[in-house]
Amino acid sequence: MGSFSIGWREAILGILGLAFLLPAAPVHAYQDQEAERGSEVFARRCSTCHGDRGQGLTDEWRATWPPTHQNCWKANCHGAQPYPENGFTLPRVVPPLIGPGTLQRFATAADLYAYIRARMPFHAPGSLPEEDYRAITAFLLQRHGIPADGQPFDPETARGVPLHPVASREEKASGEVFVFIQRGLPWWIAGGIGVAGLLWGMIRLRRRK
Numbered sequence: 001m002g003s004f005s006i007g008w009r010e011a012i013l014g015i016l017g018l019a020f021l022l023p024a025a026p027v028h029a030y031q032d033q034e035a036e037r038g039s040e041v042f043a044r045r046c047s048t049c050h051g052d053r054g055q056g057l058t059d060e061w062r063a064t065w066p067p068t069h070q071n072c073w074k075a076n077c078h079g080a081q082p083y084p085e086n087g088f089t090l091p092r093v094v095p096p097l098i099g100p101g102t103l104q105r106f107a108t109a110a111d112l113y114a115y116i117r118a119r120m121p122f123h124a125p126g127s128l129p130e131e132d133y134r135a136i137t138a139f140l141l142q143r144h145g146i147p148a149d150g151q152p153f154d155p156e157t158a159r160g161v162p163l164h165p166v167a168s169r170e171e172k173a174s175g176e177v178f179v180f181i182q183r184g185l186p187w188w189i190a191g192g193i194g195v196a197g198l199l200w201g202m203i204r205l206r207r208r209k
């Protein structure tokens with residue numbers, strides 16, 4: 001009886017700490033250098049349509065183009081229709097990729113990567129080198145608040161990297177504090193608190209014996 005009542009508070013503290021440690025341990029995400037290179041590729045190959053800040057094809061972004069290009073749809077500036085091989089029809093609507101509420105349809109980094117690799121750039125799908133697709137994905141992960149962990153982006157392990165940390169509303173209610181602590185504290189501090197809690201509980205247990 002006595003031994004049960006002694007350590008339970010410390011044990012719970014310790015288990016909670018370890019619970020933080022497990023899911024907060026670094027996921028296999030990407031390297032900073034990759035994201036940096038991805039930002040350059042994005043500027044060259046994606047930003048014409050998706051905007052310099054990933055804001056999408058907004059009027060504000062179109063206004064920065066040369067005047068003769070601002071009304072591409074009418075001016076046929078990408079060649080006479082039907083378009084030549086290297087020309088393309090400018091889409092009317094291009095979704096934003098960076099900012100609140102963007103990329104909602106992709107559950108994991110792997111889904112995002114697979115889509116971009118298969119479908120983008122819109123007018124020439126699959127035309128970029130493989131490492132450019134990885135670098136762009138790394139760049140978008142970075143802009144969505146997913147930290148780099150020093151490991152190169154890998155499409156396989158990317159399945160374990162959720163793009164939106166809290167998926168559903170129910171999860172949100174119970175997960176907010178958890179996610180807040182996870183993101184606010186480096187994993188080794190949260191884990192350290194857990195280990196310290198366990199040790200403390202064990203020391204107290206021994207003292208009472």
Ligand code: HEC
Pocket residue numbers: 042045046047048049050088089090091093094095096097102103104105115116120121122123128136
């Ligand atoms: C010629 C214009 C154009 C270019 C260049 C382009 N895209 Fe797109 N992109 C589009 C359009 C149009 C859509 C919407 C397609 C759809 O919904 O079927 C889209 C959709 C997307 C989506 C899905 C967004 C969502 O939330 O549904 C992603 C991600 C994306 N593009 C990434 C890229 C990347 C990365 C590049 C550069 C390698 C790129 N795009 C280059 C026009 C473009």
